[in-house]
Amino acid sequence: MAKDVAASLNDILQNDQEALLRTWVDRQVGSPGFRSDRTSRQEVADHSARFLTQLREAIRSGDTNILASPWTDARRVLDELSFARAQQGFSPSETAQFVFSLKQPLFERLRRDLVNDPGLLATLTSEADALLDTLGLYTTEVFQRGREQVIMRQQQELMELSTPVVTLWDGVLALPLIGTLDSARTQVVMESLLQRIVDSGASIAIIDITGVPTVDTLTAQHLLKTVAAARLMGADCIISGIRPQIAQTIVHLGVELGSVITKATLADAFAIALRRLGLAVQKTAAAPARRDREGEDRDVRSSLDRPEN
Amino acid sequence: MERIPILKMGEYLLVSIQVDMHDRLAMTLQADLTDRIVSVHAKGVLIDISALEMVDSFIGRMLGDLAAMSRVLDAETVVVGMRPAVAITLVELGLALKGVRTALNVERGMDLLRNRIDARGREDAGRE
Numbered sequence: 001m002a003k004d005v006a007a008s009l010n011d012i013l014q015n016d017q018e019a020l021l022r023t024w025v026d027r028q029v030g031s032p033g034f035r036s037d038r039t040s041r042q043e044v045a046d047h048s049a050r051f052l053t054q055l056r057e058a059i060r061s062g063d064t065n066i067l068a069s070p071w072t073d074a075r076r077v078l079d080e081l082s083f084a085r086a087q088q089g090f091s092p093s094e095t096a097q098f099v100f101s102l103k104q105p106l107f108e109r110l111r112r113d114l115v116n117d118p119g120l121l122a123t124l125t126s127e128a129d130a131l132l133d134t135l136g137l138y139t140t141e142v143f144q145r146g147r148e149q150v151i152m153r154q155q156q157e158l159m160e161l162s163t164p165v166v167t168l169w170d171g172v173l174a175l176p177l178i179g180t181l182d183s184a185r186t187q188v189v190m191e192s193l194l195q196r197i198v199d200s201g202a203s204i205a206i207i208d209i210t211g212v213p214t215v216d217t218l219t220a221q222h223l224l225k226t227v228a229a230a231r232l233m234g235a236d237c238i239i240s241g242i243r244p245q246i247a248q249t250i251v252h253l254g255v256e257l258g259s260v261i262t263k264a265t266l267a268d269a270f271a272i273a274l275r276r277l278g279l280a281v282q283k284t285a286a287a288p289a290r291r292d293r294e295g296e297d298r299d300v301r302s303s304l305d306r307p308e309n
Numbered sequence: 310m311e312r313i314p315i316l317k318m319g320e321y322l323l324v325s326i327q328v329d330m331h332d333r334l335a336m337t338l339q340a341d342l343t344d345r346i347v348s349v350h351a352k353g354v355l356i357d358i359s360a361l362e363m364v365d366s367f368i369g370r371m372l373g374d375l376a377a378m379s380r381v382l383d384a385e386t387v388v389v390g391m392r393p394a395v396a397i398t399l400v401e402l403g404l405a406l407k408g409v410r411t412a413l414n415v416e417r418g419m420d421l422l423r424n425r426i427d428a429r430g431r432e433d434a435g436r437e
Contacts, residue, residue, distance in 0.1 A: 198393060198413070203417070228405040229400045232400070233396050234413040234414075234418075
């Protein structure tokens with residue numbers, strides 16, 4: 001932007017900043033896309049005032065590259081706004097509207113002030129237009145980055161949420177798998193299972209696949225890898241929760257489960273685990289009345305002690 | 310030359326790998342261990358790899374070979390204390406060490422060895 005053009009744009013912005021700000025905020029609040037549930041007039045006015053001040057500062061430098069250093073402060077205001085709006089669930093166009101809605105009030109002002117100088121009016125309008133366009137696109141870009149961060153955090157959380165390792169009994173771990181098993185998840189599952197085997201000194205791990213919707217050759221391979229790794233650590237694995245369809249798929253695909261013990265239900269697998277540890281579940285007496293709930297729990301517990309004790 | 314010590318405890322041999330294995334060391338260990346099994350008539354071998362942080366396919370195969378050699382010499386072998394990262398690496402390398410007995414720690418490993426040797430003793434007695 002030529003120095004004189006920058007100077008006159010700056011003059012207009014400076015002289016009329018208050019009025020311009022008021023019309024701009026009015027436009028934003030009055031537009032049909034205004035999210036009164038997510039933001040307030042006060043907040044919008046606050047952001048707008050800060051942005052307008054920084055915009056003027058930047059324009060005064062005469063630099064039109066918005067990634068250059070005179071624009072740092074103006075960019076920071078937009079960064080803050082876009083990030084906040086991405087987190088609050090605004091749409092990209094609602095966010096970009098913040099910058100684009102400045103065009104109309106600004107152009108009106110230019111037309112009124114430069115009615116005697118059509119040449120300058122045209123230059124200023126086109127310069128300001130290009131500038132606001134770049135700034136609007138920049139806002140969208142930052143917004144997108146904010147959204148991506150949200151998605152990445154959610155993926156991470158989902159990954160952690162979906163791989164709990166449960167202690168069923170002293171020395172027996174259970175790993176209830178829910179959802180599709182891809183390579184990334186297998187890695188997390190394997191690591192958390194192996195770490196828990198080390199921490200708890202468990203000798204049997206039950207992998208329950210009731211919640212795994214489909215088993216293909218890749219999933220089976222991932223399961224077998226986990227079993228093999230657990231075996232290397234000195235723990236036996238039992239795969240449980242194999243639904244009838246999945247049993248059919250496994251056989252049709254020709255997946256060789258080898259020496260891995262498989263059971264239809266987690267209960268069956270748990271029974272095997274207890275037997276391996278030399279434990280047994282016994283029925284003590286007639287089931288106690290309902291109000292003895294706590295006592296009942298105690299009885300079951302003591303009857304699960306080692307037989308020789 | 311650097312060597313990995315092989316300790317004799319009763320009828321068992323204890324090998325604790327405390328340093329990072331390199332190929333030369335692994336070959337020496339194989340030679341030493343087979344010699345010792347024969348000379349002391351060991352019934353069981355326990356290999357502790359809890360300090361081993363890095364494995365490659367060679368070391369992985371070496372562990373399998375060690376177990377196989379001991380078996381040929383009629384000694385039960387247990388590998389104990391494998392770290393999760395090492396286990397994952399071996400599996401990813403396709404070395405599931407089939408035929409090698411494993412245990413979580415030395416204590417469990419000794420129990421396993423004792424059980425195996427007892428069971429074998431009973432089998433032999435039954436056959437006579």
